[in-house]
Amino acid sequence: MLDLDQTIENIKQCKLIPESDIEEICTLLIDILIDESNIQHLHTPVTICGDIHGQLHDLITIFAIGGELPQTQYVFLGDFVDRGFNSLETWLLLMTYKLKYPSKITLIRGNHESRQITTVYGFYDECLRKYGSVNVWRYCCEVFDYLSLGAVINGRTEGGKGEKEGGGGSGSGSGVFCVHGGLSPEIDSIDQIRILDRKQEVPHEGGMCDLLWSDPEEDVKGWSISPRGAGFLFGESEVDKFLHLNNVGLIARAHQLVMEGYREMFDSKLVTVWSAPNYCYRCGNVASVLRIDDGLNRDYKVFEAVEFDEEVAGGKRDGGGGALGKKPVVEYFL
Template identity: 30%
Template structure:
């Protein structure tokens, strides 16, 4: 049972946190082995924690389900799609209330459940419990933060250690993250993943054949699905296919083909931007005068480009993603062609904060529907962005509707999950060292010396103590300064260790100086500063 709140609390309007741990016996129904969602939600909402055995059982049960699922989940409509949550547990409760009862509503989550927010364990426990209780309604995909590298660089590993003093819980979560599916094929029309497409993925079969049960690598198709972004010129480039240029030599474009030895495709001239598969050629109407444009013309008239033998082997529709430090920026053309190849309408992704919660990218000229939809479900991201979040509902009649989510208040958490005793001890030591130094600074080394100018034993001891206290004052002062900056930056900063390394960079120092003054007040400023922390660590 919880201990009653002390009678002398100064602010009784703030709910008293739960003091008892939620055990297996209280969480799991002995007859079904399923968790009580209402009991877990209430306990976590009141800042309660689970005992380690209960938490490990919850994570292991969820992992067992994930391991049996394919790389690409098949999800039918109606469905509610939720993107990045990032440890914002109290906003997750708002999302579930707005999206519909999970017992009766099908959900698809696009990853990034941890890091940035201060209630990451709570998000994981609730989502995993929902998966165990309603496995057919709750679909969870992996995000780029569901990795050992990112959870060490940011806060999730630290949160497991501080809240639960448990390396076993952290390791169990990492094993569960390794098993999370990576994509979902929704309503036979949409492909959903955390980030985007890859130059190494041409078809859905390529995704289905990936080995996902591992730490996300620094390159390759698995990395790209969790890390890539649309290019900056995604909405503005011409609709013309850049891999095919007008043939000014011939005056018009392209013959019918032969498939030789199951390995060679033979035709009079060349390929066409309107032909993706051999089936496209087989379905052409060839019994007519060759037209001046189109696939039949191209097969009979096209030529290799002048730079055919000299261009880079890299796919021009994918450019190196210098913002993330890995993966690619993918172009409109790359998406358009991928959708056409796989008979899809659009890609639905998360991965990037959106000021209004959702961004509808450029429409395809073929379908008049956006080729990419970016969704973001963490309102007032990092307690700094002042953005609105969104979730996307696909109805039984195939209509799409957006529900916007406003931020919900949450309990205050000190930087790096420091508790009140640690904060108090640090403050006392810091101010005590300042007080002692003020006394010791009253005497110069000359005044501590004896009449003959040499330092006696007492003087040497005082001088050494002064140096020791000075080093302590500097160390505690640096922690105080860093924590004060972290309070201003809130969830923008990574872990304390990674943050100290970043502070050595001049560009970070300049932006952090603004944060020290409390000037990070709007979406654009937060976005500018956060780009530094969005980059994937090199190790």
């Protein structure tokens, strides 16, 4: 039988978890995620976390400053892996916490929770170096396919009846819509997200792709082509339209490095939350998490990177975040 408490402690210390235990963790987690909807409905108070990118020690800091489980409810907006020294441990810690406290932690898929992306930006190579095969990577990627695409905090009940939940204000804009990337020209309503087939590799185009890849842009009117090569740039008019049609007041998303840890846009109707301080161990940025209380008030907790022993964390990495020292530097800040 899997000892979750001991496994969690071993993960935090970067101890190698037996491959058979990882397979069991992934199998058990899929059994939980398969019953969750594309859009998870959450009640306040909730703490929202942005990109983590394999920075295990900073993830541990998040639980220290944001509140330990199960006293605090968390929603993570994706990009758990790639770039950092400890993508595997980061993902394992989140998975084991989800197994132990399934109603207290919500995991939303990011664009890096993808087979194609992880083979280039570190996670695949890290698993191969640590276990000598790709089995662990394959188990984890299978879990990625079952992650939710978004969440609504204190918003409509499922089925689109327009009811309010919790203590989230009155009138138009009473909830928070959480997503990794942004909006899509193919999706007007949250109900449309509910019926997407999420159990697949991230497609290269379409509504599901856009939710994971799109970005807001101040100077864009409507929609514009994204320089990322996937998703779109969208402006304030599209944010206003989406908020009005879905009776929410805020879009909380991640996906973009923000040097100050968070950034509100469009008259505070959209916020980008970034939770990987000193991203790639060289960007020098601070990070944040966002707590939403029962009145839908926002409390940003800003924090800096922690110091750690690189050898204990996983040794030296190559420029592309890989482990075998065969890949060139890949300048990629998604």
